[in-house]
Amino acid sequence: MQKKRISGIYAEIPALLLPWFAENQRDLPWRRDREPYHVWLSEIMLQQTRVEAVKPYYVRFLEALPDIAALSECPHDTLMKLWEGLGYYSRARNLQKAAQQIVAEYSGEFPRSYAEIRSLAGIGDYTAGAIASICFDLPEPAVDGNVLRVWTRLFCDSRCTDDAAVKRSIRENMREIYTKYADGKCGQLTQAFMELGATVCVPNGAPHCELCPLRALCEAHKSDSVSIFPVRKVKKARRIEEYTVYILQCGERIAVQKRPKTGLLAGLWELPHLDGKRDAQAAVSDIAAWETGAAELISMRNCVHIFTHIEWHMTAVHLLVTKKPARFTWVTPEQLAAETALPTAFRICLPKE
Ligand code: SF4
Numbered sequence: 001m002q003k004k005r006i007s008g009i010y011a012e013i014p015a016l017l018l019p020w021f022a023e024n025q026r027d028l029p030w031r032r033d034r035e036p037y038h039v040w041l042s043e044i045m046l047q048q049t050r051v052e053a054v055k056p057y058y059v060r061f062l063e064a065l066p067d068i069a070a071l072s073e074c075p076h077d078t079l080m081k082l083w084e085g086l087g088y089y090s091r092a093r094n095l096q097k098a099a100q101q102i103v104a105e106y107s108g109e110f111p112r113s114y115a116e117i118r119s120l121a122g123i124g125d126y127t128a129g130a131i132a133s134i135c136f137d138l139p140e141p142a143v144d145g146n147v148l149r150v151w152t153r154l155f156c157d158s159r160c161t162d163d164a165a166v167k168r169s170i171r172e173n174m175r176e177i178y179t180k181y182a183d184g185k186c187g188q189l190t191q192a193f194m195e196l197g198a199t200v201c202v203p204n205g206a207p208h209c210e211l212c213p214l215r216a217l218c219e220a221h222k223s224d225s226v227s228i229f230p231v232r233k234v235k236k237a238r239r240i241e242e243y244t245v246y247i248l249q250c251g252e253r254i255a256v257q258k259r260p261k262t263g264l265l266a267g268l269w270e271l272p273h274l275d276g277k278r279d280a281q282a283a284v285s286d287i288a289a290w291e292t293g294a295a296e297l298i299s300m301r302n303c304v305h306i307f308t309h310i311e312w313h314m315t316a317v318h319l320l321v322t323k324k325p326a327r328f329t330w331v332t333p334e335q336l337a338a339e340t341a342l343p344t345a346f347r348i349c350l351p352k353e
Contacts, residue, residue: 094122146197
């Protein structure tokens with residue numbers, strides 16, 4: 001496409017997109033103000049997680065930790081409990097690291113330049129762009145999967161969007177719109193691009209082009225080639241791991257233990273488990289070394305939990321046992337509900353109420 005024509009399109013995008021956003025934006029809890037702590041927290045929670053799933057976590061997190069100082073001082077177990085079920089727990093650990101950086105280096109005030117924001121733990125180009133534009137109206141685009149989808153469809157851009165150089169190039173092109181045509185409304189423009197990708201120019205199935213404010217500009221729509229974009233790398237199949245997971249119940253208490261400090265689900269609680277699937281007989285006999293005494297089998301069922309690159313196929317074995325060896329921590333149902341950060345992968349193995 002000729003440069004002059006592209007510039008014309010760039011000029012039209014905010015003119016069409018901003019009024020549409022003003023009319024159609026969803027009422028989301030993190031859109032009620034532009035407080036950097038709120039925008040930052042929501043952007044981190046929304047990585048890899050659906051909006052509806054994030055809403056109650058966001059509200060609960062801010063009730064418990066209303067500002068950056070509170071987050072910086074929060075005990076690890078409390079932080080993990082607040083994040084329990086959201087997954088990708090390194091996000092919470094990085095949030096706290098960044099909060100501690102902000103307290104130590106910026107006297108607790110959220111930094112205001114893109115470079116400073118980008119230097120905080122757990123903040124990459126996308127999140128830095130989102131905070132810089134939404135909170136401070138800086139001309140810094142936030143390019144995530146939603147935005148890449150809109151952009152590659154708009155321009156029939158067939159480069160692979162998994163390529164970091166392609167993302168950088170699209171970001172640079174978008175910056176031209178922010179600096180020349182956004183009329184200072186950079187935060188609105190960022191949110192409008194995100195909203196269009198999330199609600200209209202959707203993935204997996206046909207986008208709602210009939211509702212799109214940009215359809216008159218959109219090359220993919222005009223050439224009936226929407227389904228080709230964005231071009232992605234073919235994903236590798238997930239690795240499957242099999243486990244036998246134990247719900248060891250003694251009286252009303254059940255056994256949990258801490259996971260190692262590094263690796264998947266680091267530092268969280270887990271149910272005791274062994275590698276591989278077992279039948280009922282082996283499930284009971286293979287835990288003799290745990291010294292939990294006589295075991296009565298209550299139930300067995302299969303559970304699956306999917307991580308990004310791994311699938312856990314688990315046999316959940318509920319046993320009533322007679323001893324509580326000190327190798328495990330024995331928690332009450334109340335402690336399990338209120339204090340123990342047990343990731344979803346294990347929580348789905350617990351007996352149904
Ligand atoms: S016209 Fe359709 S494909 Fe093009 S940006 Fe809009 S929703 Fe996406």
